[in-house]
Amino acid sequence: MKSRHTHPEHDEHRMPSDPALQVLALESILVDKGLVDPQALDTLVESYEHRIGPRNGAKVVARAWKDPAYKARLLADATAAIAELGFGGLQGEHMLAVENTPAVHNLVVCTLCSCYPYPVLGLPPVWYKSAAYRSRAVIDPRGVLREFGLQLPEETQIRVWDSTAELRYLVVPQRPQGTEAMTEEQLASLVTRDAMIGVAIVQPPRTGEPP
Amino acid sequence: MNGVHDMGGMHGMGPVLPERDEPVFHHRWEARAYALVRAMGAFGRWNIDASRHQRELIPAAELLRMSYYERWLAGLRELLLQHGFITAEELASGKATPGGAKGTPALPAANVQAFIARGSPASRESGCAPRFRAGQRVRARNLNPVGHTRLPRYVRGKSGTIGRVHGVFVFPDTNAHFRGESPQHLYSVRFEARELWGEAAAATDAVYVDLWEDYLDADRAA
Numbered sequence: 001m002k003s004r005h006t007h008p009e010h011d012e013h014r015m016p017s018d019p020a021l022q023v024l025a026l027e028s029i030l031v032d033k034g035l036v037d038p039q040a041l042d043t044l045v046e047s048y049e050h051r052i053g054p055r056n057g058a059k060v061v062a063r064a065w066k067d068p069a070y071k072a073r074l075l076a077d078a079t080a081a082i083a084e085l086g087f088g089g090l091q092g093e094h095m096l097a098v099e100n101t102p103a104v105h106n107l108v109v110c111t112l113c114s115c116y117p118y119p120v121l122g123l124p125p126v127w128y129k130s131a132a133y134r135s136r137a138v139i140d141p142r143g144v145l146r147e148f149g150l151q152l153p154e155e156t157q158i159r160v161w162d163s164t165a166e167l168r169y170l171v172v173p174q175r176p177q178g179t180e181a182m183t184e185e186q187l188a189s190l191v192t193r194d195a196m197i198g199v200a201i202v203q204p205p206r207t208g209e210p211p
Numbered sequence: 212m213n214g215v216h217d218m219g220g221m222h223g224m225g226p227v228l229p230e231r232d233e234p235v236f237h238h239r240w241e242a243r244a245y246a247l248v249r250a251m252g253a254f255g256r257w258n259i260d261a262s263r264h265q266r267e268l269i270p271a272a273e274l275l276r277m278s279y280y281e282r283w284l285a286g287l288r289e290l291l292l293q294h295g296f297i298t299a300e301e302l303a304s305g306k307a308t309p310g311g312a313k314g315t316p317a318l319p320a321a322n323v324q325a326f327i328a329r330g331s332p333a334s335r336e337s338g339c340a341p342r343f344r345a346g347q348r349v350r351a352r353n354l355n356p357v358g359h360t361r362l363p364r365y366v367r368g369k370s371g372t373i374g375r376v377h378g379v380f381v382f383p384d385t386n387a388h389f390r391g392e393s394p395q396h397l398y399s400v401r402f403e404a405r406e407l408w409g410e411a412a413a414a415t416d417a418v419y420v421d422l423w424e425d426y427l428d429a430d431r432a433a
Contacts, residue, residue, distance in 0.1 A: 019281050020240035025305035026288065027243055029297055030251070032307035035314035041246035043323040048245070049235045052327070089330040090249075094377075111219030111363055113263055114279070123245070125233050129279050131224040138365065138418050139220040139408050147227050158404075158416040162219065164361045165397050165421035166259075166333035166380060194229075 053122030054193035056087045057170060060120055061196065062188035064097075065175040075099060078170060082120060092119030092168050098161060099172040100198070105156050106171045107145070107198035109137035110163040117168035121193055128197065138162060148199040171196050176204035212357050213364060215271040220365040220408070241280040248287050253318040253326055256294045259333075260387035264359035265289050335394035337379040341424070343398060347373045348430040351400070351422060359387035362426045366418075369406050370430045374399040374419060382423055395424045 030036040060082055064071035074081035078095035082088060088095075095117060098106040110116065111134050116124035127133055136144050141158045145151070152158065161169045173195040179187060182205075194200035218224070236242040252262065265286040266274075274282065291297045301308055318326060343349055350370040354362055361383045375398065382393040400422050404412035 019244070019278075019284060020238065022284060023240040023243045023247070026284070026291075026297075026302075027247060029301050029305065029307050030247065030291075030314075033297070033311070033314045035254075035296060035317050036247065036250050037317045037319055039320035040250055040318045040323050041243060043320045044246035044249050044327075045236070045242040047323065047327060049242070053235070089328040090326075091330065093330040093332040094334060096375075109219075111365075112217055112361060113266070123235055125230065126237075126279065127227050127229045130227065131218055131221075131275065132227045135218040135221040135224040136227070137219075139412075141416060142413065144227055148229065154413070155415065158413070160416070160418045162363065162418060162420045164363060165377070165383075165423070167377060167397075167399075167421050199229075 048118075048123050052118060054120070054191075054196065055188070056085070056122075057117070057120035057193070057196045058188040058191035059085055059184075060087070060097075060170065061172055061191045062184045064172055065179075065187055066184045071099075071172070074172070082170075087119040089119055091115070092117045094167050095120070095170060096161075096167050097170045097172050098159065100174045100201075102174070103155075103157060104159060105152055105198065106159045106161060106169075107137060107141050108161045108163065108169040108171060109134060111135070111138055112162075112164055115163035115166075115168065117170055120170050121196060125193070145199060148194065150200060171198040173200075173202045176202050178204045212267060212359065213355060214267050215274055216267045217364050219363045244280045244284045244287070248283050249326075250318050251287060251291065251296065254296075254315070256296075257290050257389075258381075258386055259331065260359060260381070260383040261389065262286060262290065263383075264387040267359065333381045335379045335381060335392065337394055339379065339396070341376050341396040341398075343373045343376070343396075343424070343427065343429070345373050345376060349373055349398075349400060349427045350430040350432075352426055352428055354426065356384060358384065360384050362422065363420065365407060366400075366402055366420055366422070369402055370432070371400040371402040371406065371420075374401045377421065380423070382425065384423075384425070393425075397421055397423050398427070400427070 031038055064074050074097045078097040082095055100106055114124055114129040138160050141160050163169060190202050192200055195202045266282050269282060269285055348370060351366045353368045377397040379394045380397040382395050385391050385393040399419050402418050404416035405414060407418060
């Protein structure tokens with residue numbers, strides 16, 4: 001695999017232009033020097049590929065929908081409420097939950113870099129880190145939402161949360177109608193990553209499917 | 212610094228392109244680069260603000276062209292050189308210099324989960340009272356530091372309302388340059404979309420930005 005854009009003449013350390021080779025070389029130097037345990041790298045990768053992702057956030061949202069006392073705790077102190085479900089730590093040290101209502105829709109962005117609530121959503125998707133999303137979410141949130149297929153009524157207030165500090169934001173989407181009989185686990189299966197960023201709403205279960 | 216990383220409100224960046232069923236990492240090298248950044252960060256020789264600033268210092272044209280993990284890799288390489296973890300010779304040869312300094316113990320695999328769970332809280336204990344209270348009108352200062360800042364250009368000089376008072380947090384503008392944590396109160400400030408973008412913006416909409424006390428003045432005109 002070749003890097004799309006390389007300018008070897010500017011590469012003062014004459015590293016290979018292919019980032020795959022660069023990483024390989026860097027890892028090998030650091031392992032040689034005893035600075036990195038390759039198994040620790042495996043564990044880090046495995047954690048974010050399999051353990052830390054949006055299913056965690058979906059459990060938080062489903063609990064909040066099901067249990068009003070939990071929702072109150074989540075909105076008052078999200079870090080503590082999320083820790084009740086066993087999630088927290090790196091890039092979720094200080095959490096804030098913002099609730100969507102019929103009047104208010106919340107949308108999360110990081111215009112300065114790529115801040116994202118890892119413990120509940122995992123690592124951010126490429127579009128969230130893209131210049132397009134970071135530049136436009138604050139100036140044209142309705143246009144961005146339309147591109148995600150979400151047309152909000154004019155009277156809906158949009159609140160965009162720019163993660164400029166170490167606070168990390170979780171959107172608590174509105175619970176769809178027709179889910180009254182669902183268990184917490186079934187509710188969690190409806191909640192998408194995009195809904196917890198605020199670029200989507202949670203769709204009701206399709207009729208004909210078991211609740 | 213007024214860099215291209217400070218993107219809020221810019222035009223010309225194209226459409227947002229979500230990818231269906233996107234993998235966590237698109238290539239193994241991205242996963243390795245991510246893990247290397249974390250594993251080397253665990254030594255605590257730099258901080259998150261320094262690490263962000265290092266990526267901001269990538270020349271603008273390069274920064275826009277590079278993929279996300281290429282930027283992380285470039286930032287990491289610089290930090291490793293600056294903090295003496297590796298030498299330019301080693302980077303050039305791709306091999307550890309024989310007889311070169313060996314490191315302090317690496318983050319062991321067994322400690323990774325605890326490392327992730329602990330994170331790196333940025334809040335600090337302080338008896339210092341906040342200067343502003345919820346509901347108060349404030350104006351973001353028109354600051355243009357050449358160093359690191361988390362005051363986005365699009366709010367500078369704009370007036371808003373204090374929402375939440377978050378408590379005392381490490382101040383990135385000094386911390387990024389290893390000039391101390393300067394802990395101070397952090398606030399969620401609500402800016403009306405029309406204050407930021409003019410009358411074409413929806414009257415219903417607002418942007419909430421987390422801003423430190425040193426970025427704010429009381430808005431006396433309000």
